[in-house]
Amino acid sequence: MIGLTVNARAVEAAVEPRTHLADFLREGLDLTGTHLGCEHGVCGACTVLLDDMPARSCITYAVACDGARVTTIEGLDEDEIAIELRAAFQREHAVQCGYCTPAMLISARDLVLRLSEADECGIRIALSGNLCRCTGYVGIVRAVKSVIDARRKRDLSSIPGAGRTTLGPVGSGNRAVSSNAAAVNAAAHQSEIQPEGTGTLAIPDFRPALVLQDQFTVAYPPDRVFEMFGDVAAIAACLPGAALGAAPTPERVEGMIRVKLGPISAIFRGSARIERDSTNLSGRIVGIGSDQRSRSSTQGEIRYHLVPIERGAGTRVDLSIGYSLTGMLAQIAREGLVRDLASRLTKDFARNLDRHLAGIPRDDAASTQSLNGISLLFGLLRKRAREICQRVLDRRY
Structure with a gap:
């Protein structure tokens, strides 16, 4: 359920x-002017006003607008500026098919x-986000320019920032955000998430887009390994x-x-919640x-x-790694590459874990090194080349 003002x-x-x-405006409220x-x-x-700021409604989730003010073209029937613009568009022949x-x-x-003055270049730049396939923009620019000129001659001054007092995403000026909008913002802006008990939301569960299975072994008893897995700082030190x-808590x-x-360097900042079950020596970490x-x-x-092995003297760590990725990195993170990245990461983590359990001092240079996709990619290519050569040899002999 969402509640908003339309x-x-x-x-x-x-x-x-x-x-x-x-879709919510058109199909749910029959506001087909959008x-x-x-x-x-x-x-x-699809541009509408969201908390009085122009926004693309085709890439804005309706639940993200919970508690916000939405204004469509139907809501500007009595708006003074919109009335002047409609008259100017008609006068300057700024309309053809009318879709835009x-x-x-x-x-x-x-x-x-x-805009403080009717600058044609500024108008063209500012309207570049609205495409028209019919008019060639000449009439549109003339119409907007004429309205700005007329209002300034009537001593109707411009409003810096259109009255916006803060920078941020569209809708950030809204102060009446309800629980559903907070959940969306928590998933999209995880750096704002605080521990439970501070009045904000816990990290939500999700359905991973891809799940990978892996395992490794260490020559130490399961109880000792499980104890170390409870030391968040030590585990983080083992992860390249x-x-x-901030100071972690057990949860x-x-x-x-x-x-x-490749050319993309990323620093993912976020939070994770930790769950542990000492009865079967298992755990779960969920992060965003x-x-x-x-x-x-x-x-x-x-x-x-x-899982205990070698009569309890060693441990097999069975892993299930699930993730979902959106944005630029999702365009290059193909499944095969991700699987090999995860495999290499698991091996590095297992090696660092074994060193820590053995009491070997941490290599600070190695611990702070980024996950380098180029070296991993070359490793993947070498592996694939060996597999191809082996298949060729198998056919030959």
Whole structure:
């Protein structure tokens, strides 16, 4: 259930988490003035006002707008600036098929509020996010320019930032965020998540897009290995590229992990919750993180189970690693590469774990090294080359 204000009218509705705001407005509220074009946030035909800021409704989830104010073209019937713009669009022949016009008017209204003078270059740049396949933009630019000129001559000054007092994502000015919106923001902005008991949400469960199975062995009893797995700082020290951001607790940890994939360097910052079951020597770690530079986000889950081997003198660690990745890194993180990355990471972790249990001092240079995707990629290529050569030899002999 979400509750929001649409065109000054309170609306409550049940929506699927995957429903975009544009579909909710068109299909749920019959506000068909909001048009869908590319559905990738490029053409601008779906632009609406979210907390008085222009936003792409085709790439905005409806649940993320819980508690917000949404204004569509239908809600601007009595708006003074929109009335002037409609008259100017008609006068300057700025309309042909009309498909882009509702969103063009919403974006133009924002320009009329913000621009101190009718600068044609500034208008063209500011409207570049709204595509039109018919008019050639000449009439549109003339219409917007005429409205700005007319209002400034009437001593109606521009409003710096259109009245926005804070920077941030669209809708960030909203102060009436309810629980559903908080859940979405918690998943998207995990750096704001705090431990349970501080008034914010716990890290949510999720369904991984990909699950990998792996295992390794160490020459130490399961009880000792399980005890070390409870030492969050020690485990983080064994994981290449990982670093803690604050003092961990037995149930929660915050930190980061550095990853380098070719030209892309990423630092995923986030949080994880920790679950342990001493009765069967198993545990689970669920985390979320994001990298601001590549605009990539990830959710991950690691399940482990310690199995005694060699009559209890050694331990086999069975791992199940699940994750979901979105953003730029998701475009290059193909399944085969990810599996080999996870395999190499597991081997490095197992080696560092064995060193720690043996009391060998930590190699600080190795512990802070990023996960280097290039070296892992070359390792993958060498492995594949060996497999191809072996298949050729098998056929020959």
